[in-house]
Amino acid sequence: MSDATDPQNALTLLGRRVVQSIIEGSFPTLEIPDRSTENIVFDPDQRQFVLGGSRVVRNSSNIRHVKSFAQLLWTAYFAKELLKASRTSSLRDLYYSSEAFGVKFTDQSESDRVVTDLESLIGLAREDFGVFPEEHSSVYGQVTMRYTVPGYDGREVELTVSPDGLPIGPALMTAEPVRTGAEIVLAVESGGMFGRLIETRAWERFKAILVQLGGQPPRSTRRLLRRFHEVLGLPVYIFTDGDPWGMHIAQVIITGSANAAHVRGLTVPDAKWIGVTPADINNYSLPTEQMNDADLKRLDELTQDLRYTGSIWQEHIRGFRELRRKAEQQAFSRYGMDYVVDTYLPDKLH
Amino acid sequence: MSQQISGGEAFTSISPAEFFYRNRQMAGFGNPTLAVYSTVRELVENSLDACDDSGRLPVVTVDITTKDSDAVSVTVSDNGTGVPYEHVAEAFGRVLFGNKYSARQRRGTFGLGATMAALYGQVTTDCPLEVHTQTEESTGKAYRLFIDIEHNVPVVETVADLGREGPGTSVTVHLKGDFKRAQDRVLEYLRMTSVASPHARLLLRVNAVPQAEFGPWTDTPPRPTTASKPHPRGADVELLKRMISGNSEKRLKDFLTGSFQQIGDRTASRLLRYMCLDPRKSVGSFTREEVSLLSAALRSFDGFNRPEADCLSPLGKEVFLTSVGATFEVSFSTYSRRGPSDWDGNPFIIEGVLAIGTGLPPSEVPTLYRFANRVPLLYDSSEDVFMKSLKKIDWTRYGLTASQPVSVFIHLCSTRVPYRAAGKQSIAPIPEIEAEALPLFREMGRAFSKSAEKIARSAHDIKKLREFAKSFRMVAGFGAALAESEPPSTDHLVASLFEVNDNV
Numbered sequence: 001m002s003d004a005t006d007p008q009n010a011l012t013l014l015g016r017r018v019v020q021s022i023i024e025g026s027f028p029t030l031e032i033p034d035r036s037t038e039n040i041v042f043d044p045d046q047r048q049f050v051l052g053g054s055r056v057v058r059n060s061s062n063i064r065h066v067k068s069f070a071q072l073l074w075t076a077y078f079a080k081e082l083l084k085a086s087r088t089s090s091l092r093d094l095y096y097s098s099e100a101f102g103v104k105f106t107d108q109s110e111s112d113r114v115v116t117d118l119e120s121l122i123g124l125a126r127e128d129f130g131v132f133p134e135e136h137s138s139v140y141g142q143v144t145m146r147y148t149v150p151g152y153d154g155r156e157v158e159l160t161v162s163p164d165g166l167p168i169g170p171a172l173m174t175a176e177p178v179r180t181g182a183e184i185v186l187a188v189e190s191g192g193m194f195g196r197l198i199e200t201r202a203w204e205r206f207k208a209i210l211v212q213l214g215g216q217p218p219r220s221t222r223r224l225l226r227r228f229h230e231v232l233g234l235p236v237y238i239f240t241d242g243d244p245w246g247m248h249i250a251q252v253i254i255t256g257s258a259n260a261a262h263v264r265g266l267t268v269p270d271a272k273w274i275g276v277t278p279a280d281i282n283n284y285s286l287p288t289e290q291m292n293d294a295d296l297k298r299l300d301e302l303t304q305d306l307r308y309t310g311s312i313w314q315e316h317i318r319g320f321r322e323l324r325r326k327a328e329q330q331a332f333s334r335y336g337m338d339y340v341v342d343t344y345l346p347d348k349l350h
Numbered sequence: 351m352s353q354q355i356s357g358g359e360a361f362t363s364i365s366p367a368e369f370f371y372r373n374r375q376m377a378g379f380g381n382p383t384l385a386v387y388s389t390v391r392e393l394v395e396n397s398l399d400a401c402d403d404s405g406r407l408p409v410v411t412v413d414i415t416t417k418d419s420d421a422v423s424v425t426v427s428d429n430g431t432g433v434p435y436e437h438v439a440e441a442f443g444r445v446l447f448g449n450k451y452s453a454r455q456r457r458g459t460f461g462l463g464a465t466m467a468a469l470y471g472q473v474t475t476d477c478p479l480e481v482h483t484q485t486e487e488s489t490g491k492a493y494r495l496f497i498d499i500e501h502n503v504p505v506v507e508t509v510a511d512l513g514r515e516g517p518g519t520s521v522t523v524h525l526k527g528d529f530k531r532a533q534d535r536v537l538e539y540l541r542m543t544s545v546a547s548p549h550a551r552l553l554l555r556v557n558a559v560p561q562a563e564f565g566p567w568t569d570t571p572p573r574p575t576t577a578s579k580p581h582p583r584g585a586d587v588e589l590l591k592r593m594i595s596g597n598s599e600k601r602l603k604d605f606l607t608g609s610f611q612q613i614g615d616r617t618a619s620r621l622l623r624y625m626c627l628d629p630r631k632s633v634g635s636f637t638r639e640e641v642s643l644l645s646a647a648l649r650s651f652d653g654f655n656r657p658e659a660d661c662l663s664p665l666g667k668e669v670f671l672t673s674v675g676a677t678f679e680v681s682f683s684t685y686s687r688r689g690p691s692d693w694d695g696n697p698f699i700i701e702g703v704l705a706i707g708t709g710l711p712p713s714e715v716p717t718l719y720r721f722a723n724r725v726p727l728l729y730d731s732s733e734d735v736f737m738k739s740l741k742k743i744d745w746t747r748y749g750l751t752a753s754q755p756v757s758v759f760i761h762l763c764s765t766r767v768p769y770r771a772a773g774k775q776s777i778a779p780i781p782e783i784e785a786e787a788l789p790l791f792r793e794m795g796r797a798f799s800k801s802a803e804k805i806a807r808s809a810h811d812i813k814k815l816r817e818f819a820k821s822f823r824m825v826a827g828f829g830a831a832l833a834e835s836e837p838p839s840t841d842h843l844v845a846s847l848f849e850v851n852d853n854v
Contacts, residue, residue: 015832022826022838027847060825061847063818070824077828103824 007129010122011080018073027061030069033120037258042306047269048256049307051120067104071114072121074103079118079129086150088130088170091115120262125219127173133218138165138191140198141209142182143232145175163198165212173220177231183207184349185228187271189215189240189249193329193340202341206349209234216249222266225253229268236268237349242276242286243326244298247316255307274348278319281327284344287334288325295326365502367444370466371473377466378773385470386422386527387535388773390414392463393426393521394540395725398547399457400430400519407571408550412540414529415557421475422527424467427520432485442468442481442521443497443504455575455662455763457725467523469497474526478507483519490514529556535728540564541677542719542726546665546761548673567676572663572724578765579611581657582621582648584695590645598634602644605633612654621651649694657697659690662763664699665724671703674759680707682805684797688790693782698764700786704794710755715745721761722769722777729775736760738779739787748795749802758794760787819844 021028033039034054043050060069078097082089089097095111098104105111115126126132139159146156149171156178159166166172186208188194194212197203203210209228213221228234238253240246250273260266281288291299302308303317320326332340370377378388390412401408406429413425433441442464468479479497484490492512496505514520529536533556540552544564549571554562580589593609600608606618613621622629625647627640636644665673667685674683682705689699704716711717718740720727731737740758750756768778777783822840830837 011832012834015829015834018825018829019833019835019838022829022840022843025843027843028825028829060822061843063814066818066821066825070821070828073825073828073832077831080832 007122007124008080008083010124011076011083011129014076014122015073027059028069029057029059030072030121031055031057032117033262035116035120035258035261037305040258040261040306042255046264046267048264048267049258049261050256051261068114068117071098071103071105071111072117074098074101075111075114075118076122079126079131082130086130088132091126091131091133094131116259123262125260125263125265127170127220127223130170132170132173132220136214137168137217137221138194138212138214139168139172139209139224140165140194140212141180141185141203142207143180143209143228144178145172146178147171147175149174159209160203165194165198165210168211168218168221168224170220173223177227180209180232180234181207182209182232182234185209185211185225185234185236186345186349187211187213187217187225187236187238187253188329189213189246190329193239196337197341200338200341202345205341206345213238213240213249216252219260219263219266222253222268225271226265226268229270236271238271238273239275239329239345239348240273241326241328242278242281242331243291243328244295244302244317244320246276247273247320248298248302251307251313275344276327276329276331277316278323280344281323281325284332284335286327286331288323288327288331291320291324291326296324365500367465367469367497367499367502371469371499374466374470376771376773377463378775379466379470382420382526382528383531383535385474385525386414386424386529386532387539388463389424389467389470389523389525389527390426390532390536391539391725392467393424393523394543394552395457396464396521397426397428397430397519398543398550398724400432401428401550402430402572402574404429404431404517405571405574406430407566407569408547409553410550411553411555412536413555413558414536416529420526420528421524422529423522423524425480425520425522427518429516429518432488432517432519433481433483434485435483435488435491438481438483438491438493439495439504439506442479442493443495443506444502455723455765457723464521465497467525468495469499471523471525472496473499475524477524480522481519482512482514482521484514484517486517537562539726539728542721542728543724545673545677545719545759546721546724546726548665548669548676564677565673567673568669570669572665575663576660578658578661579609581692581695581697582606582610582613582651582654583657583692584766585610585645585648587642587645590641590648594633594636594641599632600634601630601632602627603629610648611658612656617653620653621647624651624653654695656690657692657695657765659697659699661765662690662697662699663724664701664763665761666701670701670759670761674703674705678705678707678710678757680705680710682706682798682801684794684801686790686793686797688786688793691782691786693764693768693780696764696766698762698783698786700783700790701761701763702790702794703759704756704798705759706754706756706798708755710757712755715740715743716750717757719757719759720777721759722767722774723763724761725774727775727777729773730770731776733770734776735779735783736762736777736787739784740791742788743791743795745795748799750795750798756798758791760790815844815848818847 018028033051034056039052039054040049041052058065058069060066091112095108119126141159143159144156191212197210225236229236238250240249253268254271256267299320332344379385394410397410398408409429411427415423478494480494482492490513492510494507498505541564544552548567551566552564597605603618606613671683671685684704687701690697718737720736768780770776770778822844826840827837
């Protein structure tokens with residue numbers, strides 16, 4: 001328990017470095033890997049995007065840095081207290097806890113950013129020190145998981161136990177997949193589609209574990225997808241809205257996000273985006289909406305994005321550009337409640 | 351004032367003494383409260399002038415003795431030159447007699463003040479004026495004297511040899527007056543006098559009990575002023591007549607070059623061409639019309655240089671700022687000065703201090719404290735030229751807000767202060783003075799707004815330092831909590847950082 005990969009030890013070492021520097025009469029500085037999109041590079045070995053060599057220096061003698069420096073050390077302190085007590089906390093909880101210590105965050109996005117700073121500084125994911133996002137995604141399907149969290153250690157749960165699906169929280173994220181009757185993992189963007197697929201027993205028909213992403217999925221969900229893929233050997237399919245945002249949800253699952261490029265074990269490089277693609281919108285004559293300025297601007301950004309250099313991705317972007325229209329997953333409902341299950345998904349999954 | 355003429359009544363003339371007694375409110379003796387205040391004031395001003403003449407730092411003691419509810423004795427003692435014996439009776443016992451007619455900056459103006467106090471005391475209590483004086487050359491004498499009001503002549507009742515501790519004069523006036531009500535005013539007067547005469551030590555004793563002491567705030571006496579000849583632009587008919595009477599045999603050109611400043615041979619020649627009078631004619635033979643023609647020409651000729659200012663004695667930047675700072679709790683002050691300029695040939699300088707501080711009263715426009723020739727003016731401010739100018743300034747432009755304790759101290763130095771009345775409480779709206787007052791106020795306003803920005807900046811810096819220190823203590827504190835050690839001290843690091851910043 002004394003190497004730097006042990007989270008508690010890593011945090012203690014961080015504190016010692018800061019105190020030592022002050023005792024020696026110099027202002028502590030920290031070097032944090034630069035997380036801007038200019039500093040992400042594709043790592044062919046890991047088949048995901050990782051951070052490049054660029055680093056930002058945070059100097060506590062700088063008036064503009066000292067506040068976030070203090071926030072960072074408080075966050076480290078808070079994480080260490082969580083680990084010592086074997087407790088977990090949500091990002092929101094962490095944001096509110098700060099006030100009791102006189103540490104001020106402008107909003108939660110600031111505290112989230114500082115948590116990410118700490119991750120990249122000590123090279124560990126926030127889940128390693130007990131900080132989880134709010135749960136807003138769920139899982140349902142024929143798979144049995146064995147818990148590893150204190151109090152539930154060794155207990156097993158079958159993921160069809162609730163017709164609403166189970167929320168993906170800290171316990172499920174760290175649970176071990178034991179056995180499964182499923183053959184694929186189907187990740188869907190919206191809760192509505194997730195519910196539809198459970199009700200229509202589509203999971204039985206396609207032998208699928210259903211994962212509800214709830215928009216851009218939290219890391220715990222991405223981690224779970226990867227485990228299903230790695231441990232159970234199941235292929236992962238991603239079904240999102242037909243717009244730049246939906247496409248990017250799939251992209252992040254496949255190659256990773258800039259914001260988490262410092263974290264390993266979140267990507268599923270073999271996952272496939274099945275749609276809704278621009279081609280689907282034409283082929284299925286889906287009802288569409290006009291793209292707004294934000295949508296078009298997002299398309300421009302994605303054109304420049306390293307992760308979209310592949311020809312298939314470029315073709316999707318071109319397709320959206322030509323259409324200038326977008327379609328939601330629910331657009332299939334124009335052909336009846338079961339069309340998506342009876343026609344679209346069989347087309348795309350086989 | 352105007353005499354009614356009705357049948358059977360003869361025309362009568364009255365003496366200046368009688369005139370002033372009848373119109374005593376003009377000289378500031380209108381009621382028992384004012385009478386006490388004005389008596390103190392006139393005697394103190396005489397004393398300070400006498401001390402400045404001697405070059406000594408003035409020590410002026412005001413002794414008030416209250417006998418019964420409405421009888422008061424005021425004694426003012428100084429360490430000045432003393433009064434030569436041959437002049438004592440005239441100086442104190444005759445209205446409009448004095449040494450203050452020459453053109454130089456003095457506190458007193460009309461040679462009226464002390465005598466007016468004596469006159470008022472004599473009429474209300476029937477007591478004589480007591481003067482105890484000693485010069486460098488003499489051993490000291492004590493006088494008791496009355497004024498023959500009808501004939502404006504002094505009557506010495508008794509004289510006795512009486513030594514003093516040193517040269518100087520003590521004057522005692524017994525009068526009917528209300529000291530209780532005048533007390534605050536007297537205190538304020540002495541306090542303000544010490545602002546404008548910061549080299550003086552002023553003491554107030556009431557029934558032999560010390561009540562207050564002000565100054566000295568500086569040990570530098572004011573620069574001695576030199577009396578100068580009158581400037582031709584100030585030559586009204588009265589002045590001309592007085593000057594001619596001493597020089598009646600002189601020819602016009604010699605009279606002009608010899609009696610006025612700023613007139614040399616060349617200016618005199620140009621002037622004479624301009625006014626079409628015979629330069630060789632002796633001035634004594636001038637007719638009334640010719641005198642008035644001469645006066646008009648002197649006042650309208652635009653070829654004179656402005657009057658010299660050696661006869662003026664402003665406080666100066668250092669001294670004025672010091673005395674304001676010593677009298678009030680001041681956090682910021684700025685000094686400005688305009689002039690010398692002149693009005694009707696009388697040179698003047700205006701200097702001012704604008705001060706901010708907790709010890710000053712807050713108000714929407716700055717509180718104005720007025721001084722003329724080192725004399726504080728406490729009454730009738732609303733009609734004063736400086737108050738009017740002050741109100742013309744839009745002070746909000748300079749970042750002045752209501753509730754800010756800002757005060758402006760204005761000192762006008764001139765060979766002649768254009769008082770609005772003989773009570774010497776407010777200054778007449780002379781256009782030349784107003785023309786200098788406005789830019790003076792604006793200059794001080796600009797200095798204030800600059801400093802206000804600076805204060806805001808430094809407040810901002812202090813806030814930043816505090817925030818930094820707090821954040822940095824957290825860095826140390828949480829760092830130590832992580833390391834499970836004692837938090838290290840951060841003070842020296844924070845201090846070193848901000849020292850460096852100060853030098854940048």
